[in-house]
Amino acid sequence: MSTPADVLVVGAGAAGLTVVESLRRKGYRGRITLLGEEPGAPYDRPPLSKQVLAGTWEAERTHLRTRDVLDALEAELVLGERAVALDAATRTVRTTSGTELRAEAVVLATGLNARRMPSLSGAEGVHVLRTLDDAAHLRRELRAAERLVVVGDGVLGAEIAATARLMGTDVTLVGPQTAPMRAQLGHDVAQLLAALHTRNGVQLRPGTLVAGLESDDGRVTGVRPADGDAIPADLVVAAVGSTPATDWLAGSGLLLEDGVVCDSRCRAADGIYATGDVARFHHEGLDRPLRLENRTNATEQSMLVAANILGEDRPYSPVPYFWTDQLGVKIQVYGLPTPTATVHIVEGALEQGRFVAQYADGEDGPVAVLGWNMPKQARQHRHHLIDRYTRAPRPEAVTPR
Template identity: 50%
Template sequence: MRSMPPMLRNVVIVGASAAGLATAEALRNKGYDGSLTLVGDEPYLPYDRPPLSKQVLSGAWQPERVRLRDDQAIGRLDADFQLGRHATGLDLVRRKVLLDAGDRLAYDALVIATGVTPRRLPGDDLAGVHVLRTLDDAVTLRSHLLARPKVVVVGAGFLGAEVAAVARTMGLEVTLVDPLPVPMRRQFGDRIGEFVGQLHSDHSVALRLGVGVARFLDSAGRVVAVELADGTKLDADLVVVAVGSTPATGWLADSGLPLGNGVECGARCQAAPGIYAAGDVASWHNPHFGVRMRVEHRLNATEQGMAVAAGILGEQRPFAPVPYFWSDQYDARIQAYGIFPDGADVTIVHGSPDDRSFVAAYGHEGKVVGVLGWNSHRELRKHRQLVVDHAPHPATRTPEGEQ
């Protein structure tokens, strides 16, 4: 059995999330046999979030299928799950987490895995306006979609594009709104964004791009329309607001921890002595790319949780992944490795967009920093090595935004 660091008998994980679960399991697998507490603000044991906007929303999966571990696996963790509880503060001096009922949890090591919260828009508290972050959100939204409403989705990033695709596949009338000129521009730039826009147009989604939302219009407290900044009014029985998220760090505001775009950590995901962050809430320096990043994607939650557990137990290895993420929309699976900076050079290195099967390489400062595959899983796996090796970007480049 691994020798435990001295005085490590009490680990508290705030966030009963995929990242929190991965940390807990890795600690046990590496021989930690001390006290282990996971605090979660939802009443559920850890579950998988990506299926919420896909399989759960479409009805392909029953909600219980998203649970990450069965009762036996949870029991083997020998952990205290405090569910439906909120962390309200952190006392760094006394090394205690403050909870909503006024009680305090002492820790030798603390892991912050609280994820993110959806950004809101003025007026989005009207009946008929939804956000999608939790299992309850997904179940409620699906029940309302079954009533066959006229749908407006505000925000054309990952979540908004996936929700629009599910709603349209259900045969609903859908309008997708975003202030940027193409969907998923923030994620992948103009060129791939144009392909995503064409995909939705091909499936009869009405696109209102390059214009923001001015306000929601209501009747008796229920949304009836979305007014755009150009004065256009879109009739709506149901609105989904998917305009991004913010790290869930409000409970840490007075803690003294470094907070920027998330809990700011070093290369080993450590924010302060004995304090680590993992998953969507963690901002850390990734030495592979030489940049600080915060990654809101599922695989990173597991990998970072495992890295944090190793750090707690004394390993000194930096966390330097090549991030992987994906999006399913209609018959398209969009997968990506790496990072996709603004202004990157984009070159198609395999296949053709005309065939809806291709791989694109993203270049930054002459090196390949990301690769994206559209219905090209096998070829994308091969091209991932370009990112791992910091390979020179192909000489024939297409500047971002040009065809």
């Protein structure tokens, strides 16, 4: 495969910027265009629900690179322009202004959109948290609010609840699970996280579905569960998940199923790649499609995409990883905990508030490792998972179009 004369990267977040940097680092001197929907410099998202929301970081601190570093990449930055259509056959992207951008290689790194529920709309004081502007707006209102209800008990919802509680706000965390982040941590560790939130004053409403909002004169006053009385609120955050930003790709000729479907090289079609939260790639070690939503994946996958654009032909078979900081506890998870996995403490102790847990599923051996305030030790136990996630390749389940 010949090196493309030019590369167009759609999405100017961590994933898209990493593609650009990796191409230059590998010596690529062709033309690169980085297209981004937001007008400002590329920034990091994990701090939004923690440091930015708490006010310990100014917005500028989230910027991934300084202007001088961006200029040194010698890439054309087209910011404040949203991609609205792709013709995969000609690798042409059209933007909101009607501009058409064409390249021999196109990388899709458009990330996610916050999911919005009709039952959580129609009143002032209801927020989502996805962008830097979202975080700034939420912080302004949070500083004046006494009672916050967070709807959604996944990673984002739990982080927002933790941050708001540390700011002194009365917080209620509502969600359908039996404990916060049960889907990511499994039952046992999620119960520990629930206890941590409760000790710090977060009011939990597990197993609760939300039917709608209460409001007065257009301003939210509470959340109405499917069963029971309304929960009072001056402010509501809907953290009910996200969806891959693929709406603009309808009719493009690409396969779209919970993201942009790719092969193990992150290739969605001839000359078209996807990376980061939007990419649903074939994981050769697991022999199934996988889409990962985390900052580490955005970086590692984008580095591989850059390598494959330049002809290295490498599969992407990572050991999945994510982390979260909540109420003074740092949690790292390697692998994919399953609902049926048995949890064993292999280092540290629960009563010490520092431990490494191994998740085992039947006779298949360990499927995941979790560190609770033991980041170094958790990473050391990661090696038990490498064979599972990097098995010899099988025939691909996805053929790029």
